[in-house]
Amino acid sequence: MLEEVLRFxxxxxxxxxxxxxxxxxxHAVELLRGVGPEGRLIGIDMDAEHxxxxxxxxxxxxxxFELQHGNFAGVQQILAGLGxxxxxxxxxxxxxxxxxxxxAGRGFSYSRPGPLDMRxxxxxxxxxxxxxxxxxxxxxxxxxRELGDEPEAELIAAAIIQALSRKRxxxxxxxxxxxxxxxxxxxxxxxWRVHPLTYKWKTHPAARTFQVLxxxxxxxxxxxxxxxxxxxxxxxxxxxxxxxxxxxxxDRLVKIAFRDGLRSGVYETVGEDAVRASEQEKLQNPRxxxxxxxxxxxx
Numbered sequence: 001m002l003e004e005v006l007r008f009x010x011x012x013x014x015x016x017x018x019x020x021x022x023x024x025x026x027h028a029v030e031l032l033r034g035v036g037p038e039g040r041l042i043g044i045d046m047d048a049e050h051x052x053x054x055x056x057x058x059x060x061x062x063x064x065f066e067l068q069h070g071n072f073a074g075v076q077q078i079l080a081g082l083g084x085x086x087x088x089x090x091x092x093x094x095x096x097x098x099x100x101x102x103x104a105g106r107g108f109s110y111s112r113p114g115p116l117d118m119r120x121x122x123x124x125x126x127x128x129x130x131x132x133x134x135x136x137x138x139x140x141x142x143x144x145r146e147l148g149d150e151p152e153a154e155l156i157a158a159a160i161i162q163a164l165s166r167k168r169x170x171x172x173x174x175x176x177x178x179x180x181x182x183x184x185x186x187x188x189x190x191x192w193r194v195h196p197l198t199y200k201w202k203t204h205p206a207a208r209t210f211q212v213l214x215x216x217x218x219x220x221x222x223x224x225x226x227x228x229x230x231x232x233x234x235x236x237x238x239x240x241x242x243x244x245x246x247x248x249x250x251d252r253l254v255k256i257a258f259r260d261g262l263r264s265g266v267y268e269t270v271g272e273d274a275v276r277a278s279e280q281e282k283l284q285n286p287r288x289x290x291x292x293x294x295x296x297x298x299x
Contacts, residue, residue, distance in 0.1 A: 001281070004293055008293075009240055014035065017087065017089040018234070019091050024097060035063075043065065045067075047100065048121065049122070050099055066082055076233065086234055090231055092224075093244045094245045106118070115129075116129040116171055121218075128213045132169055140161070144156060148211055152182075156209055172210075175210075179209055258294055265299060274294050277289065
């Protein structure tokens with residue numbers, strides 16, 4: 001949603017932009033060009049494995065920037081360490097990057113065999129395999145219902161825990177196969193389409209489970225809640241915040257935080273409705289079909 005982000009931010013020369021999920025730098029490059037040589041861009045990402053490539057990409061602009069490996073929940077400390085109190089723009093593009101999904105070794109994809117990892121930062125925390133080994137069927141079913149809106153939460157959780165009673169799950173294809181066989185024993189796992197067909201998509205049976213596991217492994221909702229708490233502190237008066245979410249639970253948190261900020265006088269204005277990706281972008285990038293952008297302007 002690059003065009004939508006730039007349209008809202010309308011970056012001006014000399015401003016400071018904070019990209020909390022810099023990734024490969026797709027948004028960051030354009031924000032950096034917008035603020036120019038007198039401005040500054042700070043990029044943060046939990047995943048350190050692609051930051052060097054991002055650094056090279058941003059360096060090609062010849063403009064000033066800083067990249068930091070870290071969790072955006074600690075954005076105040078990161079900015080303080082750089083001697084920055086407040087910024088003009090805060091962007092967070094939640095979820096996974098295409099690079100992470102396409103790298104089978106990261107374990108995010110149900111369509112690519114790989115280790116059951118799912119950590120954004122592989123230097124710390126429990127893997128998805130370790131999390132599953134320590135959770136009960138009842139607790140996991142609750143998480144699938146509440147975080148993933150999974151209608152077959154109990155059936156999926158029971159099938160996974162039953163499989164775990166026989167052996168530890170270590171690979172994404174093992175987990176995906178268990179889910180498919182539990183929900184659709186008549187449908188071979190490899191027959192499920194995971195790419196768009198002219199405005200129509202068939203959701204893979206394991207999609208919601210993988211999403212929920214990733215959210216739990218990386219504590220994504222707790223991190224987002226902390227970011228939403230500190231955005232008004234790190235934004236200058238008149239500063240703008242934009243958050244792109246891909247999950248109903250994330251979008252709900254953003255919507256409530258911005259709405260409450262408007263009512264309490266923290267924000268001057270907020271977007272009434274979420275901005276969605278264009279049909280053209282959905283065709284070019286199927287992952288954008290669930291994207292929702294919400295924005296707020298500090299008072």
